[in-house]
Amino acid sequence: MKRSTLIILAFLCSFPYFGFAQxxxxxxxxxxxxxFLGESWQYQKFSDRSKTFETEIESQNWNDTTIIRKSSKYDDNIVTDLGINLWNPSDQTPAVKPWGSWNVELKYLGQYKASKNFHxxxxxxxxxxNYKLEDRDLLAIRTPEGIAWEEFTDGIGTKSKISASYANLTFVPTLVSNNEKLSLGFGAYAGLRLGGRGKLVYDDADGKSFKEFEKVNMYAQNYRYGLRAEIGVGDVNLxxxxxxxNFFIEDKGPEVQAISFGISFR
Structure with a gap:
């Protein structure tokens, strides 16, 4: 009996202690x-040195979420120019045949959209x-004095041309219509020559075809620079x-400028 009474008294004495601790x-x-991140965060520091961060996140209906995508101001593409080469003035050189005097350029194009109507x-x-000569029996020869044009007599010429290749950098500010179906650009370019050569294809008396090459630069300039105009209508870009x-080095060839025109494929 005394033992039970002691246990009960001990429990009753400890009860206020538990209430105070809580x-x-x-x-x-x-x-x-x-x-932060569009939400309110509350920081609290307590006397026992503990810290808390608390926020209330509003419930959202993710089924009704609208995603807004902002278009990039920069675009890029691989572009191929295919056109025809001519010389100006044309009376300073042998006549050039337009069909076959191809101008081909492969380039990486970067487009910065400064505004809706200006790129x-x-x-x-x-x-x-490539400059394909109208006279197929006319052979272009490199001499110490300059380029010379000689008549080929060892067969029947079927093709005669000279060529040069360049690495180019082009910059063209362009005006664009609101629907982007019409564009007009004017700019400039500069290039550094990579190579060049002359070529003659002919048939001998037995009808066999042969080729002769001048595997050196035909006195084309080591650099080029000029103006470029572009016009786009729909998906067609000219x-x-x-x-x-001048196309040729000074005192080594005719004083002529190169003209190229054609279509760009994107």
Whole structure:
């Protein structure tokens, strides 16, 4: 009996202690609210040195979420120019046959959309200039004095041409219509020569075909620079290039400028 009474008394004496322990929560000594990621975050520091961050996230209906995509101001593409080469003035050189005097350029095009109606087009690429002579028996020869044009007599000529290749950098500011179906651009370019040669294809008396090459630069300039115009209608893009410097090195060939025009494929 005495033992039971002692246990009960001990339990009753300890009851106020448990009630006091539950009410002794640490005191907030510092509190501050922050805005982060569109939400309010509350920082609290307590007397027992503990810290908390709390926020309330509103419930959202993800089925009704609208995703807004902002279009990039920069675009890029691989572009191929295919056109025809001519010389100006044409009376300073042997006549050139347009069909076969191909101008081909493969380039990487970067387009910066400064505004809806104004774009800046910059490209870097490699181009090949071919000039096919109208007189197929006329042979272009490199001499110490300069380029010479001689009549070929050892067979029947079927093709005669000279060619040169350049690495180019082009910059064309362009105006664009609201629906982007019409564009008009004017700019400039500069190039550094990579190679060049002359070529003659002929048939002998037995009808066998042969080729002769001048595997050296035919005195084409080591650099080129000029103006470029572009016009786009729908998916069709046309271009015109006009070199401002002579095609041939000074005193080594005729004083003529290269003109190229054609279509760009994107």
């Amino acid at each position: 009410d002794s929560s640490p005191e907030v000594i510092k509190s501050k609210t922050y805005r 800046l087009n910059t490209s870097i690429g490699v181009s090949w200039f 271009y015109v290039n006009y070199d401002l410097n």
